[in-house]
Amino acid sequence: MKYLVKKVITLIMTLFLVSVAAFLAFQIIPGDVVASILGMEATPEREEQLREELGLNDPPVERYFNWMTGVLRGDLGVSYRYSKNMNEMMPVAELIGDKLPVTLMLAFVSLILIIVISIPLGVWWAKSGSHVLDAVLGVATQTAMAVPSFFLGILVTYLFGIVLKLFTPGGYVSYREDFAGFLGYLLFPALSVAIPKIAMTARFLRNSMLTEFGSDYVRTAYSKGCSRRRVMYRHVLKNSMMPVVTFLGMIIAEIVAGSIVVEQVFGLPGIGRLLISSINNRDLPVVEILILYITFVVIFVYFLVDILYRVIDPRISEV
Amino acid sequence: MIKIDDLSVAFDGTEVVKHVSLELRDGEILGVVGESGSGKSVTALTLMGLTAETARLTTGRILFDDVVLQEAGKARDKALYREYQGVRMSMVFQEPMTSLNPTQRVGRQVEEMLKLHTKLTAEEIRRKVLETFESVGLRDVEKVYAGYPHQLSGGMRQRVMIAMAVILHPRLIVADEPTTALDVTVQNQIIELLQEINQKQNNAILFITHDLNLARRICHRVAVMKDGRVVEAGRTEDVFSHPREEYTRRLIEAVPSRMKCRRAASARGSAEGRPAGAQSAERQPAGGQSAEGQPAGGQGAEGRAARLERSAEPIVRVKDLSVFYKDGSNSLLSRKKKRCVVEGASFEIYPGESLGLVGESGCGKTSLSRALLGMNRQVQGEIMQRTIRPQMIFQDPYSSLNPAKTIGWLLQEPLRAAGALDRTLAMTKEDMEAAAYDMLHRVGMDDRYFHRKPSQLSGGQRQRISIGQALITGPGFIIADEPVSALDVTIQAQIMELMQKLQQEMNLSYLFISHDINVVYHMCDRIMVMKEGKIIEIGETEEIYNHPKEEYTKLLLCGSGG
Numbered sequence: 104m105k106y107l108v109k110k111v112i113t114l115i116m117t118l119f120l121v122s123v124a125a126f127l128a129f130q131i132i133p134g135d136v137v138a139s140i141l142g143m144e145a146t147p148e149r150e151e152q153l154r155e156e157l158g159l160n161d162p163p164v165e166r167y168f169n170w171m172t173g174v175l176r177g178d179l180g181v182s183y184r185y186s187k188n189m190n191e192m193m194p195v196a197e198l199i200g201d202k203l204p205v206t207l208m209l210a211f212v213s214l215i216l217i218i219v220i221s222i223p224l225g226v227w228w229a230k231s232g233s234h235v236l237d238a239v240l241g242v243a244t245q246t247a248m249a250v251p252s253f254f255l256g257i258l259v260t261y262l263f264g265i266v267l268k269l270f271t272p273g274g275y276v277s278y279r280e281d282f283a284g285f286l287g288y289l290l291f292p293a294l295s296v297a298i299p300k301i302a303m304t305a306r307f308l309r310n311s312m313l314t315e316f317g318s319d320y321v322r323t324a325y326s327k328g329c330s331r332r333r334v335m336y337r338h339v340l341k342n343s344m345m346p347v348v349t350f351l352g353m354i355i356a357e358i359v360a361g362s363i364v365v366e367q368v369f370g371l372p373g374i375g376r377l378l379i380s381s382i383n384n385r386d387l388p389v390v391e392i393l394i395l396y397i398t399f400v401v402i403f404v405y406f407l408v409d410i411l412y413r414v415i416d417p418r419i420s421e422v
Numbered sequence: 423m424i425k426i427d428d429l430s431v432a433f434d435g436t437e438v439v440k441h442v443s444l445e446l447r448d449g450e451i452l453g454v455v456g457e458s459g460s461g462k463s464v465t466a467l468t469l470m471g472l473t474a475e476t477a478r479l480t481t482g483r484i485l486f487d488d489v490v491l492q493e494a495g496k497a498r499d500k501a502l503y504r505e506y507q508g509v510r511m512s513m514v515f516q517e518p519m520t521s522l523n524p525t526q527r528v529g530r531q532v533e534e535m536l537k538l539h540t541k542l543t544a545e546e547i548r549r550k551v552l553e554t555f556e557s558v559g560l561r562d563v564e565k566v567y568a569g570y571p572h573q574l575s576g577g578m579r580q581r582v583m584i585a586m587a588v589i590l591h592p593r594l595i596v597a598d599e600p601t602t603a604l605d606v607t608v609q610n611q612i613i614e615l616l617q618e619i620n621q622k623q624n625n626a627i628l629f630i631t632h633d634l635n636l637a638r639r640i641c642h643r644v645a646v647m648k649d650g651r652v653v654e655a656g657r658t659e660d661v662f663s664h665p666r667e668e669y670t671r672r673l674i675e676a677v678p679s680r681m682k683c684r685r686a687a688s689a690r691g692s693a694e695g696r697p698a699g700a701q702s703a704e705r706q707p708a709g710g711q712s713a714e715g716q717p718a719g720g721q722g723a724e725g726r727a728a729r730l731e732r733s734a735e736p737i738v739r740v741k742d743l744s745v746f747y748k749d750g751s752n753s754l755l756s757r758k759k760k761r762c763v764v765e766g767a768s769f770e771i772y773p774g775e776s777l778g779l780v781g782e783s784g785c786g787k788t789s790l791s792r793a794l795l796g797m798n799r800q801v802q803g804e805i806m807q808r809t810i811r812p813q814m815i816f817q818d819p820y821s822s823l824n825p826a827k828t829i830g831w832l833l834q835e836p837l838r839a840a841g842a843l844d845r846t847l848a849m850t851k852e853d854m855e856a857a858a859y860d861m862l863h864r865v866g867m868d869d870r871y872f873h874r875k876p877s878q879l880s881g882g883q884r885q886r887i888s889i890g891q892a893l894i895t896g897p898g899f900i901i902a903d904e905p906v907s908a909l910d911v912t913i914q915a916q917i918m919e920l921m922q923k924l925q926q927e928m929n930l931s932y933l934f935i936s937h938d939i940n941v942v943y944h945m946c947d948r949i950m951v952m953k954e955g956k957i958i959e960i961g962e963t964e965e966i967y968n969h970p971k972e973e974y975t976k977l978l979l980c981g982s983g984g
Contacts, residue, residue, distance in 0.1 A: 318520065319515060319517050319520040319521045320520065320521055320522055320523040320524070322472055322515065322521070323513075323515060323521045323522065323523075323583075323586075324523070324534075325471075325472055325507070326470055326472055326507055326508070326512060326513040326515075327507060327508040327512070327534055327535050327538060327586070328503075328504040328505070328506075328507035328508040328509065328538050328539065329504075329534070329538065330500075330504065331500075333538075337526075337534075338523050338526070341525050341526075342523070342524065342525055415525060416524070416525055417524075417525060417570040417572070418524055418570070418572045
């Protein structure tokens with residue numbers, strides 16, 4: 104319990120510091136938001152009017168405070184760039200709320216692929232002991248890790264979209280219309296995200312298991328008359344999961360924060376694309392909220408990993 | 423029952439066990455003694471079928487009741503071995519800390535034996551495990567059963583290992599240094615437990631150890647191994663009292679045994695009654711003799727006699743020293759609790775004196791020495807030192823030397839550090855190099871080693887370098903934390919001899935920390951016994967040995983089995 108309280112306080116403090124930093128950074132970066140919003144239509148009067156409207160004339164501390172209280176009340180502000188219709192500005196919450204499920208589902212499908220494929224692959228690899236397999240998997244995983252993700256995306260598009268015609272490249276089905284179709288569509292981007300991570304995780308698990316095989320407790324298990332198979336699944340697997348869990352945590356944090364390149368290649372309307380366009384457009388309210396979101400996700404996933412550690416390894420003190 | 427016949431084992435073409443033949447009958451304890459690298463562990467692991475895939479039998483075979491378990495030229499039959507492992511032969515390993523699976527409950531790990539080899543129901547299995555736990559002297563068996571290995575002490579873990587080994591009443595138990603990693607008092611209990619099991623269940627024990635005293639105490643027969651060969655084997659008493667081989671004799675002599683020291687002490691005892699003047703005259707030559715580097719053995723008691731000049735001012739005086747540690751992690755929420763690890767320690771160390779510090783792990787020995795070095799600032803009380811920064815010799819010569827640097831660099835490092843701290847002590851490069859060469863000679867090594875890396879040195883040589891490092895800044899006071907416990911007996915003797923020689927040459931004072939009471943006896947003028955952070959007894963070595971006041975000291979003394 105005490106542990107939980109500690110973790111939550113750390114989370115809050117980190118978010119606070121990041122929010123200050125995000126806010127400050129965009130005060131310092133040159134470029135006038137108002138001029139950029141109005142573009143060609145800018146006149147000094149309209150600029151002044153918009154400034155007042157957006158509260159940009161208030162002193163920074165007050166503006167930070169207003170923004171923060173808004174965020175805490177669930178009002179994330181409005182986008183400078185997008186508008187709902189001619190008269191209404193687009194709330195950031197709505198903007199992100201629309202894109203978030205895409206990214207989350209992409210992350211989820213990728214993660215399932217990673218876990219379902221990499222763990223059996225790693226175990227099988229560690230178990231085989233065949234030199235041929237070692238060499239083949241070694242080269243294969245090395246290649247998968249090294250290929251840049253945009254290129255992998257193009258390859259997947261080509262293979263599954265153009266040659267096998269399993270999906271329409273460039274097409275997209277919204278989750279609002281057809282959830283099954285949406286999932287089916289996500290499978291291929293998720294594959295592009297997952298392939299390098301599968302290679303890394305499988306290598307990691309294999310190395311970890313081979314290291315564990317040299318441990319004293321493994322010798323003890325053999326001395327009891329355990330078969331290699333039993334030693335593998337009953338003793339070694341759990342102990343070698345520790346580094347893998349750390350690694351998976353890092354991967355999850357990375358893909359939940361948005362796979363910018365893959366979203367771009369497959370034309371997915373996710374968080375990653377939104378982030379890029381918002382930064383280009385100086386759509387600061389959106390960027391700031393996205394920064395907070397990513398920070399939160401990373402810390403939260405690490406928190407989950409920490410809990411998982413405690414489940415796997417009793418030596419780490421109980422929650 | 424067990425017959426190892428002309429066994430040779432090779433790893434990648436190098437033979438580490440050469441033509442070893444051993445026999446073991448039911449109910450017999452056979453000791454295999456030897457120094458590290460003598461092939462004793464490999465022999466045991468081969469017998470158990472636990473060597474790595476890369477190990478090959480080049481000659482010979484292993485028989486269990488006339489069934490061939492392994493034979494040269496044939497791959498190990500794993501399925502056959504699994505019928506024997508656990509059921510008919512089981513093993514207790516050296517490291518109870520790492521030999522149990524850290525992420526599995528202890529009960530389940532012992533149960534696995536029964537699940538693998540019997541058809542008992544879950545309830546029967548559980549009962550049997552609890553019974554066995556009780557029979558090996560574990561208390562709170564339910565708690566142990568449900569606990570994880572890290573929640574148990576080293577001794578308890580070793581009992582669990584033994585419970586696991588005996589639960590199916592195997593006819594052979596292989597015990598590979600089962601007590602080496604344990605504290606002396608616990609060592610004693612584990613040995614008694616093994617003896618008891620041997621007598622009750624009449625199973626044979628193959629007992630592997632480097633500790634000759636221990637082998638002498640419990641084994642019916644012993645085999646001495648060296649460089650992969652059995653050099654001598656026979657009934658324990660025959661081997662120890664009439665060793666036929668030169669090597670066996672050397673091994674026995676190298677052990678700092680109390681019995682031998684006693685003899686020396688009683689020889690000296692006749693001088694004790696004379697007037698003080700005559701006494702010191704009597705002692706002078708004895709001291710000179712040991713300085714010349716007489717072979718290691720019983721000279722400890724004589725050698726120390728010359729050094730006792732208690733009239734001088736103490737070089738270190740510790741008064742009412744308490745050492746604390748901050749408990750818990752760094753946290754803003756919980757206030758740091760101070761834990762007292764050393765409580766009210768007071769003692770003095772005189773120039774040229776060796777003060778022994780004994781006690782079991784966790785008693786505060788290391789904390790005390792760290793406080794003396796100034797490495798722990800959480801202290802209360804007074805430390806007065808009449809010397810420059812004391813230096814330390816560490817236990818593990820393998821990990822305490824930076825592997826990336828040359829020996830010459832390592833020897834100069836303390837000088838550089840001293841120069842950086844205090845400008846007036848800074849030396850020129852040439853001077854430092856000369857000092858390093860000089861020190862290399864003093865610790866008994868030649869110029870060739872100057873440009874080598876620690877990895878090219880043996881354990882004993884590394885420990886010589888550690889000693890050189892400690893001495894090079896010329897401190898009068900050295901703390902030696904278990905300086906010989908990671909070394910083989912013959913090397914131990916050499917290092918102790920070197921330390922005594924240097925002590926005489928440079929008039930050094932040692933605080934000599936050790937768990938091995940025989941080593942302390944050999945090295946020290948006075949002994950200090952610590953228990954749970956307190957110094958419970960301090961006095962002349964002979965006094966402590968012959969008339970220990972505290973019950974705990976007696977326990978420590980008899981635990982060492984000299």
